[in-house]
Amino acid sequence: MTEVPEAKNILGVKKDLLLVKMLKEKEVRSLPKSFLFYLREQLKYEKFVKLGNRYIINSQLPPYPSPAFKQFLKVGNAVREGKTAPSSVHIAVTNACPMDCWHCSNANREDKGDLDLDVLKETLGKLQDMGNSLIGITGGEPLLRDDLEEILSAIDERSVKMLFTTGYGLTPERAQKLKDAGLFYAVVSLDHFIPEKHDKVRGFEGAFQIGVDALKLFKETGFYTVASTVPSIEMIESGEIWEFVEFAKDLGVHEIRFLAPIPTGKIVGQRELRWQKDQAMEMFEIHKRCNADREYPRVTVFGYIEAESFLGCTAGTFHMFIEADGTVTPCDMIPLNFGNIYSCGIEKSYNRMADTFRNPRYDCFVRAAVTLIGKAYEEEGKLPLSREKSLEIANRVKNWKMSDCFKELGMPYTWTEEELKGMGKKKKAQGCMSAINEGPCGGKKDDGPAPPDDPEVETGGGCFGSLSKDDMK
Numbered sequence: 001m002t003e004v005p006e007a008k009n010i011l012g013v014k015k016d017l018l019l020v021k022m023l024k025e026k027e028v029r030s031l032p033k034s035f036l037f038y039l040r041e042q043l044k045y046e047k048f049v050k051l052g053n054r055y056i057i058n059s060q061l062p063p064y065p066s067p068a069f070k071q072f073l074k075v076g077n078a079v080r081e082g083k084t085a086p087s088s089v090h091i092a093v094t095n096a097c098p099m100d101c102w103h104c105s106n107a108n109r110e111d112k113g114d115l116d117l118d119v120l121k122e123t124l125g126k127l128q129d130m131g132n133s134l135i136g137i138t139g140g141e142p143l144l145r146d147d148l149e150e151i152l153s154a155i156d157e158r159s160v161k162m163l164f165t166t167g168y169g170l171t172p173e174r175a176q177k178l179k180d181a182g183l184f185y186a187v188v189s190l191d192h193f194i195p196e197k198h199d200k201v202r203g204f205e206g207a208f209q210i211g212v213d214a215l216k217l218f219k220e221t222g223f224y225t226v227a228s229t230v231p232s233i234e235m236i237e238s239g240e241i242w243e244f245v246e247f248a249k250d251l252g253v254h255e256i257r258f259l260a261p262i263p264t265g266k267i268v269g270q271r272e273l274r275w276q277k278d279q280a281m282e283m284f285e286i287h288k289r290c291n292a293d294r295e296y297p298r299v300t301v302f303g304y305i306e307a308e309s310f311l312g313c314t315a316g317t318f319h320m321f322i323e324a325d326g327t328v329t330p331c332d333m334i335p336l337n338f339g340n341i342y343s344c345g346i347e348k349s350y351n352r353m354a355d356t357f358r359n360p361r362y363d364c365f366v367r368a369a370v371t372l373i374g375k376a377y378e379e380e381g382k383l384p385l386s387r388e389k390s391l392e393i394a395n396r397v398k399n400w401k402m403s404d405c406f407k408e409l410g411m412p413y414t415w416t417e418e419e420l421k422g423m424g425k426k427k428k429a430q431g432c433m434s435a436i437n438e439g440p441c442g443g444k445k446d447d448g449p450a451p452p453d454d455p456e457v458e459t460g461g462g463c464f465g466s467l468s469k470d471d472m473k
């Protein structure tokens with residue numbers, strides 16, 4: 001058995017020096033200086049992890065140095081020309097799963113069998129040619145597929161490989177085979193530190209032990225291990241969330257990913273399950289505190305990364321999802337249909353979607369579309385929604401304001417006034433940076449309309465639950 005490297009958390013001066021080194025890569029040199037300052041500031045609540053000879057900023061990015069990291073950097077320059085690419089892709093290779101989680105984003109799908117291996121392999125190659133640098137294999141439970149190693153082996157080094165699993169069926173031999181197939185990030189669902197509570201939310205007796213054993217085994221085999229958690233409002237309010245962090249620390253995971261409950265799949269339309277401001281503040285506190293402390297695992301609160309002040313929502317532009325029946329959607333959480341890899345292929349489906357979304361949105365698309373998606377599901381009775389309904393919803397929600405990261409990069413904003421019809425009245429010109437909540441901004445100096453008047457489209461909050469930029473200082 002190969003020796004497993006010890007992970008180190010990188011903070012302070014070492015983190016700054018590493019950042020400087022990363023920014024010397026030739027793909028970054030032509031980026032605006034102001035963007036680099038912005039980036040340094042945005043990363044102040046992040047902690048890097050060193051595992052072997054690789055550094056991980058967080059598990060949603062390829063490790064540095066690596067060919068996948070170089071591929072990721074190339075996108076930065078293309079963005080300034082208004083180009084998008086499916087930089088990160090998650091693929092449900094099967095819908096089969098022994099568990100029945102309360103928040104499953106993949107629920108309410110017809111069972112049409114697993115994704116065909118040959119079609120999948122061809123699609124993976126095309127995705128990499130299109131600029132992909134991160135491929136996440138998910139389900140259902142992907143470990144149920146006997147050919148998972150073959151799927152992973154079809155991805156070359158231009159993309160980092162990630163697996164989302166409950167751990168069901170993992171053995172030491174399987175873990176080693178996955179390692180040999182080039183898997184780097186092993187993400188295991190773990191929703192609680194009390195076995196009965198975890199089993200209950202996962203709808204499967206023994207799920208807790210399966211998850212814990214999988215995390216240990218993945219770590220022993222040399223993977224970067226991530227515990228993926230969807231904390232409920234109750235878990236945050238009771239303070240159990242802090243006990244969970246201690247538990248994950250003792251377990252020795254490298255990172256904890258905290259995802260907010262998103263009203264899709266099993267909980268489609270159920271807006272009351274989303275975090276509100278108090279819970280979001282508490283989660284932000286965990287993100288900050290753990291990442292400032294060398295002794296704790298890296299923490300990624302997704303809502304912080306996907307907030308307006310940072311990346312925002314890249315669904316349909318730089319992120320996409322492929323369902324187990326081949327349907328191409330903007331994100332694991334957005335059941336909107338833009339084509340199918342069996343019928344129109346990945347390029348046509350992605351281009352259709354990217355032409356609709358065009359710019360990364362300032363906050364979670366699902367949050368804005370929760371009412372529309374809920375109603376459409378009532379009408380159509382299955383997910384993903386039909387192509388006609390999907391287009392109607394995407395055009396009604398509109399990506400009317402970009403996140404700061406893409407503004408700072410200088411991405412041109414391409415929604416026209418005509419397309420933004422139905423939005424509120426245009427504000428007096430103030431410039432984006434001072435009127436950040438007022439309207440769409442392509443360059444930093446643009447101005448635009450106020451939020452949409454459509455009562456069925458939400459305009460605030462993001463998946464993080466109503467935190468403003470001031471809250472997140």
Ligand code: SF4
Nearest residue numbers: 313315331364365366
């Ligand atoms: S912000 Fe919401 S819709 Fe956008 S990529 Fe994240 S989960 Fe998906």
